[in-house]
Amino acid sequence: DSGVTQTPKHLITATGQRVTLRCSPRSGDLSVYWYQQSLDQGLQFLIQYYNGEERAKGNILERFSAQQFPDLHSELNLSSLELGDSALYFCASSVGAGTEAFFGQGTRLTVV
Amino acid sequence: GENVEQHPSTLSVQEGDSAVIKCTYSDSASNYFPWYKQELGKRPQLIIDIRSNVGEKKDQRIAVTLNKTAKHFSLHITETQPEDSAVYFCAAHEGNSGNTPLVFGKGTRLSVIA
Numbered sequence: 001d002s003g004v005t006q007t008p009k010h011l012i013t014a015t016g017q018r019v020t021l022r023c024s025p026r027s028g029d030l031s032v033y034w035y036q037q038s039l040d041q042g043l044q045f046l047i048q049y050y051n052g053e054e055r056a057k058g059n060i061l062e063r064f065s066a067q068q069f070p071d072l073h074s075e076l077n078l079s080s081l082e083l084g085d086s087a088l089y090f091c092a093s094s095v096g097a098g099t100e101a102f103f104g105q106g107t108r109l110t111v112v
Numbered sequence: 113g114e115n116v117e118q119h120p121s122t123l124s125v126q127e128g129d130s131a132v133i134k135c136t137y138s139d140s141a142s143n144y145f146p147w148y149k150q151e152l153g154k155r156p157q158l159i160i161d162i163r164s165n166v167g168e169k170k171d172q173r174i175a176v177t178l179n180k181t182a183k184h185f186s187l188h189i190t191e192t193q194p195e196d197s198a199v200y201f202c203a204a205h206e207g208n209s210g211n212t213p214l215v216f217g218k219g220t221r222l223s224v225i226a
Contacts, residue, residue, distance in 0.1 A: 002155065002157075033213065033214060035216075041218070042201065042216055042217065042218035042219045043156065043201060043216040043219075045213045045214070045215055045216070048213045048214075055212075055213075056212055056213040058213060090155065090156070092214070094214075097144075097205065097206070097212070098143065098144040098163075098205055098206075099144075100146065100158050100161065101146070101158075101214055102158075103148075103155040103156050103157070104155065105154075105155050106155060
C-alpha cells in the first residue's frame with residue numbers, strides 16, 4: 001500500500017458523460033500528479049498541483065480539468081467523454097519536487 | 113518542456129543474463145532521475161533513483177548510471193530472474209523550482225525467459 005488512495009477503482013460510463021476521479025495523497029505530501037495510461041502506452045502526464053496551486057500542465061485536453069483542495073486531496077474531472085478517453089488514470093503524490101512519487105492503484109475508466 | 117526517450121520498447125533476456133535500458137532527456141536543468149517498475153495490473157513502484165550529483169548508484173542486482181554531459185541515464189539489471197518481468201519506466205525531473213512535472217519515458221517491457 002503506497003498510502004495514495006484513488007476512488008473509484010473502476011468506472012464505466014457512456015460517451016458524452018462527465019466523471020470525477022478522486023485522489024487522496026499520502027499524509028504530508030504536498031505535490032499531486034495525474035497521469036493517463038492507455039493500453040500498452042506509457043504514463044502521459046496530465047497536470048501537477050503543489051499545496052493547492054497548479055504548477056505544471058501536460059497535454060491535458062480542454063475537456064479535462066482538475067483541482068487540489070485545502071485538505072490536499074485532488075479531483076480530476078473528465079467531461080464530454082469519448083471512447084478514446086478509456087484508460088487507466090493514476091494519481092501520484094510526493095513531498096515535493098525531486099522526491100519519490102508514490103502512485104495510487106489507479107482508476108480504470110471505460111467509456112462505452 | 114522535458115522530453116524523455118526510452119529504448120528499447122521491448123527486451124527479452126534469458127534468466128541469469130543482464131538487461132540494460134537506456135533513456136535520454138532534453139532539459140539540462142533536470143536533476144532527479146527515478147526508475148519505476150510496473151507489474152501487470154499494478155501501480156508503478158520506484159525501484160531506484162539517482163540525482164545529478166552522482167554518476168552511479170547500486171542496489172543489489174540493480175544499478176543506474178547517469179551521464180549529465182550526454183544527458184542520458186541507464187538501468188542495469190544483473191542476474192535477471194522471472195520476477196523481473198515487468199514494464200520499466202524511466203523519468204526525469206527538475207527538482208528545484210517545483211514547477212516542472214515528473215516526465216516519464218514510454219516504457220520498456222522486459223521479459224525474462226526461464
